Amino acid sequence: MWGYSIKDYATLCEDSLASSSEGWVLDLACGSLAFTAEIYANCSNRPVVFLDQSLKLLRKGKSRLEKLKGNISENMFFLHADALQLPFKANIFHTVISLNLLHCLCLDDVKTALKEIKRVLTDGGNSAITTLVQSSRWSNRYLNMLAGSGALISRSPDELLSAFNDMEMQVTQEIKGNLAFIKYG
Ligand SMILES: C[S@@+](CC[C@H](N)C(=O)[O-])C[C@H]1O[C@@H](n2cnc3c(N)ncnc32)[C@H](O)[C@@H]1O
DSSP: OOSSOTHHHHHHHHHHHHTOSSSEEEEETOTTOTTTHHHHHTOOSSOEEEEESOHHHHHHHHHHHHHHHSSOOTTEEEEEOOTTSOSSOSSOEEEEEEESOGGGSOHHHHHHHHHHHHHHEEEEEEEEEEEEOOOSSTHHHHHHHHHHTTSSOOOOHHHHHHHHHHTTOOEEEEEETTEEEEEEO
């Protein structure tokens, strides 16, 4: 409906995990791991922190992973925390993956989240981010309807890019339908 395939999330996640053979990974606002649990289930070489502000969704994600693997392996950690105030020192994650958080945040909070991502990433680290954005597709009407009901924030790809620019983050952005795929680092 949004003009992309949910397989794109798995591909993004797989590529991000493969971007380095070692180093900590942060899945920021992981939710219930609806699109990525199978990829994480096969990740044994890198420690992964799954972080979300919703305990309910974290528990759902954990049990999804548990069902796939039979247990939660020692390299997986679930953390109830705020993306706008990450409880980590600077420069510790080689990879930050954040799927569909930014369209839940107002512009000031987007910038705070980006500042936090930048802060916790190591030099040479990388981040992969997706978020819904406006497009010229018919689905844009649905996006705006959801925005009108307060379920998400509708913004243009340019508005999004300028938030990254404001945080001095040089990124590449690919748009598929209503989804922006952003790479940093
Ligand atoms: C649209 S869901 C995306 C979940 C998952 N990444 C996915 O793509 O399936 C947005 C997620 O962001 C989380 N979230 C929103 N604001 C947050 C914040 N300030 N700190 C941490 N998580 C937050 C919500 O709890 C929810 O799990």
